[in-house]
Amino acid sequence: MSETADLLLVERTDGVATLTLNRPESMNSLSVALKEALLDATRDIAADPSVRAVVLTGTGRGFCVGQDLREHVALLDAGDPAPLNTVTEHYNPLVLALAGMPKPVVAALNGMAAGAGAGLAFACDFRIASAKAGFLIAFANVGLSLDSGVSWTLPRLVGQARATALSLLAEPIPAEAALEMGLVNAVVEPENVLPTALELAGRLAAGPTAAYAAIKESIAFGAVHDLAATLAKEGELQNAMGRTEDHRNSTAAFVAKQKPVFTGR
Template identity: 55%
Template sequence: MTTEDVLLTTDAHGVRTVTLNRPKAYNALTVELKERLLATLRDAAETPEVRAVVLTGAGKAFCAGQDLKQHVALLQAGDPAPLRTVTDHYNPIVRTIVDMPKPVIAALNGPAAGAGAAFAYACDLRLAAASANFVMAFAGVGLGPDSGASWTLQRLVGYGRAAELMLLGRPVDAVEALRLGLVSEVIEDDELATRAHAVAANLAAGPTLTYAKIKEVLSAAATSTLDEALAVEDAAQTVLGATADHREAVEAFVAKRKPEFQGK
């Protein structure tokens, strides 16, 4: 385990668990935490031994979004850093999650607000503790959505519902989040970490090159015509058809045994 003030990371069974670690501040995002998170996610993307990622929070919250105490202090001091944080931090973090060539799971151990909720929306899967909730808190502080929320949220729940959640800023609890399609599973609080790691470990043992291509074609199809989507699928299938994992899967199917994937 690498333990530093604001971020914890553990690697086990091909899974890197990244824990936002400011529990007394509900894991609100300071400049230091944003910079560390971005560096850690980039390292996970580039490390072959990491085959799946879990993003979670310490304590009672997943992430409360921007640390407004630091934000206000910097604004009052005339520091331009708060005005650069979307460009320097939030956009690169979300881009890294979305482009990660391996599955990313948000393990929502509690409330997720603002940019914290947007980070979860950018992940491939969202598992929620029963105590979790989502709040699109941007309008309440006189700001519009950032961290990709305008793109990710409406693809999860549709334009109308996304507009409602952003304009009204009302909390969505875990049960409603499951009904809306914001999360794929709701789990008892004390079982979340174990369940999230089990899901991630199962993915880590799978054909990770295939997962990367699935993410790629889904992202491309979100903004393409049918013909463009077909072309991207064709190109991805050509690459995957030549992989060792595809051959192993086919041979295992014929031999009626469990495949052993290598991510190659």
């Protein structure tokens, strides 16, 4: 089923929801309306049990070049305080919704991901990039600090020293360099970006999605807690997963040398 809006396209097919940023004339820069639509759709998908994996992509030449600076400047010139609140009102909840999504999220990077666009990509679990795509940690270029979770996600992807250099120098990162440093999982030809991402999402959607959610929760917890607390969390989550139909059915299938079928329950 497809739901089409002016700014965001949402499609649900075979357990996979595809969110497509649809402002190609501005390389999918994030206007207030697009941020609000994306946050609403992300929350809706997170709560939809029929969706078992998510793909985030963009139309046109860019994945997302971050904040819509034309709108931003116009609001600042008008004395509107809204631009100064967008991190708290939009970016923070959006990144939390993506990173905390209880199902796998794949970013299909059809083009440049800059500023908050890079932050959205980093909040996903997988990143499949076009050979023509790239990243730009652009905040310093407009006299700003980091937002959209980049100060948390980027050091965890590439290490603190490299994250600092990428953020302070604010230079473009081509797709192959991004692959070398671990920012993306794969680089493919432009026409293969979305098919590759959808194939991966379909594979994940057919998997043990309850366990995937627990794994994501476990890794996020371990990133900010000590070993003892993390071990306790692992025990809690493993106990819960051990009670699922997926665990019982898949272990029985393994013993019977059959292919397991996962339901996410």
